[in-house]
Amino acid sequence: MQKIEVPKEENKILEGHQKVMYSTDEKGDFQRINYGSSVEEFATQVAVEEYEVLKVESLENIKKGLSSPIEYFMFENRMDLPTLASVVEMFQFRVKRHLKMKHFKKLNDKILSKYAQAFNIKIEELKDFKV
Incomplete structure (x- = not known):
């Protein structure tokens, strides 16, 4: 060999x-x-920088009332939609709805606790998220 x-x-x-x-x-x-590998290091650095950009954009969208804190914490934890959906054991289309503020406001504590557990935070940090 x-x-x-x-x-x-x-x-x-x-x-x-x-x-x-x-x-x-x-x-x-x-x-x-x-x-x-320096190539792997470069790819990792680019990915980390991209998640930082997405976090900043998410904060701006939260200020505008478009995005929910779930989106911010998803990027903070370097997750994408399929990963988060898998972790919280929900369909992607459902999680995608929860990323919008108008749907986030209607979520009950049971669903919020799944997200809080996925992000290793308390439910209050999701409910009382301040930009």
């Missing part, structure tokens, strides 16, 4: 931690290999 070259560059985003990749050695046995 051909040995694969694994990059071992430092990744500043991981703050000193390393990722692990599993590969086979000459005998065909699995082994752990620490790796890092």
Whole structure:
């Protein structure tokens, strides 16, 4: 079996931690290999910056009464719609409705508690969200 070259560059985003990749050695046995990649670091940094932009836009939309605090916390926790829907165990179309302020205002505590648990916050932080 051909040995694969694994990059071992430092990744500043991981703050000193390393990722692990599993590969086979000459005998065909699995082994752990620490790796890092500047390309992966760049992609991660771009994604983090994009979520920061989405958070700022979300705050502006909350001020205008368009978006709900759920949208802000979704971006704060670096989630997208499919991820959040999966975590709260609801259909995406339903979660998408809850991202709008007019539907958010009608949510009961049972539904809000699912979101609060997903974001690891208290229900009051969702209800009394201040921009």
